Amino acid sequence: MLENKKALLFALLILQNANFLVAICLVLFGLYALLFKKNLIKMAIGIAIIASGINLFLISAGYRKGGVAPIFTEATIKASEAETRMVLPTPQALTLTNIVISLAVTALMLSLAIRIYQQTGTLDATKLGRLDEL
Amino acid sequence: MRDMSKIVKITALVVLAPLITFGLYIIAHGHLTPGGGFQGGVIIASCFALLFIAFGKQSKHMLNKELLSVAESLALFGFVFLALLGLRKSFLNNFLANSGAMFGASVPFGTKEAYINTAGTIPLMNILIGLEVSCALTIIMLLMLNEKVSKHAGK
């Protein structure tokens, strides 16, 4: 009985923090792609995956149970409750900004990859070799 | 990049107008509903992506890259200029809100329908950002479309 309860509590803990666990997994997948993939396009994908993991983290951190959107005219709650239940939209703003920035980074990386491919005919980081001897 | 069949081309042209309208709607209502300049701009840019996919190389001449580039820079400059106009109090100050001028109506209390004529400089900035994002993304796609990705082109 007690064992069951412990397992249940553990499962609940995992479920409650599922967002954060997935976010950490995404960041780790991205790091894996950066470290072990040799293809330049795949590296760009790695950066994008890390960015989306962090986006998930920010959005999950901004979630409040029972919170309402801070839209002035749509506040269905009393003024006294508004201060405690309205959620600051800062995490959403952070996420949106990060999306914009990672879009710019991805575009720049892909265009650099296109240019490298045009000039060398390969996207393999090991074949590109080190820039100079040291 | 090859163009696709006639059915796809016609369908793309048919859905183009509603999609662009939807993007404009998202931009214009940025201060009232979720969304805003960036989201609407991305929707508009995705319409052009649809065109590029449907028409392939033919779409290269549909849009003027130089014009898009100037529009993008103008929109960004306009954003900074709008922010500078608030300098009587502070940079980025919302000097139009509650002033009675354009977008200057004050917001009534209580749960009512949203009024579009509110929020001061925020809708103006949303429009500028929408212009900037749609132009910038379209330029990026145009440039990548025009690239000749063939092996050993440079060597």
Next chain:
Amino acid sequence: MSLLQHSVALLIAFPLAFAFLTAITEKLSAKVKNIVVPVGMLSVVCTAFLTSVDVFANGTKVYTMGAELPSITMPAKLAIPIRIVFIVDAFSAFMLLLSSIVATAAFLYSASFIREAQAKYYSLLFLMLAGMFGLACTADLFNLFVFLEVLSISSAALIAFFVDFKASEASYKYLIVSSLASLMVLLAVGILYAQYDMLNIAALAKVLRFSFVDIIALALLVSALAMKAGSVPMHFWVPDAYSRAPAAITATLVVASQSCLYALFRVSFSLFGAFPLIHIIAYAIILLGILSMFIGVTMALPQKDIKRLMAYHAISQTGYMLLGVGIGLLVGNTANIYALKAMEGGIFHIINHALYKGLLFLTAGAIIYSTGKRNLDELSGLARRMPATTIFFITGAAAIAGLPPTNGFASKLLIYESSYIFNPLFSIIAMIVSILTLVSFVKVFCSAFLGPELKALSNVKEVPKPMLFAMGMLSFFIIIFGLFPDIVLNTIVEPAAMALLNQKAYIGALG
């Protein structure tokens, strides 16, 4: 005087506005562009200069975006600063001064070799300036991330500005490292925001509880920013990016790395200054400093590519700053005279390094510009053909090796003295590294400037006047700072060191 009051906002507004204006006028007419770019540069530099003079004279400036006072922005019951607040204290003003000096030199230098209608180059340079100024001024952690990204995207684009696959590859490497570092900074910012609901550095420092998660955030911030500053375990992007970028951009990139160093110091002093285990971070910074110094210089010794050699020296010099400021962080607020001296040495070295390393990269650029060669084996006897460049190179090399009467001597002496009191071993390592630096630059001088003239180099000419003027400007500052180190120390370096050490003043600036 109302415009001076807004100068902090103009610091961000002017570079952005002129970047976009340049992009517009590029398409319209070349004549207008040729007016817009110098006017923009002048106004940007003047704003930065006036702001820093104002800060050194009248104390810390606080500027709130969108409202008049930071106190208006806090909802009465929540007391959370929700707007973006800029706090410009003496250390920020120091960074503004430094980046505007080097940016002016870079601008003058590029005037001669970006002669064609390449307005995008100047647009990106303006964006880079916006990023550096923003990093130096902001008191908002998320803003810090945004400016970090503005800085790294624009510099990555500038590194690959001239079509050359090695430059593209260096730029790709730089972009991966810097975006990874910025994303880790964002993760740390998210961790801090999730606990305290605020992003303002001063407000956060007041309520920080130093929980386990905070320590993770601190570790992420320190490692990511050290990576972007080019300290040793993550230094591999420095030689590629510095050696492949256009010379003027390399000089600006040095300042960009110093800006990341600034962010590192800002985080560890102003945000986590009251952390009871801060000495662990301090030891980590000192260790990074020693490693950077030693590995940088030993890697520089066998180099044959002139810019790559200098890039490795940049890593090694970063170590001196980390060592000096790390000792300051270790001893902390206890009004220890040697802590202050070490801090002053480290901070003085920041501006000195930006000046002489900028100058050296510009001379290397001048050599590459007029000979088209970058390998030391293929260069010889340039002193006959390029006398002015030779003199500037000697000035820069003397400064980097720490010979009097240059500025490098003043700051290195401070670091030797203070680190000797702290631990003689550090001081000995610092001196050995200095000697190795001298050795390596004597090698460059002998093989490139002395020796017989080569036939291949017989029609080499001195570089155009704007380039010489840019190099002359930096040499002037080097000599002046070396001749009158006391004045510089008292007017700009000591206030900057005190601003870093005095965490309470930074918190109190918010009101």
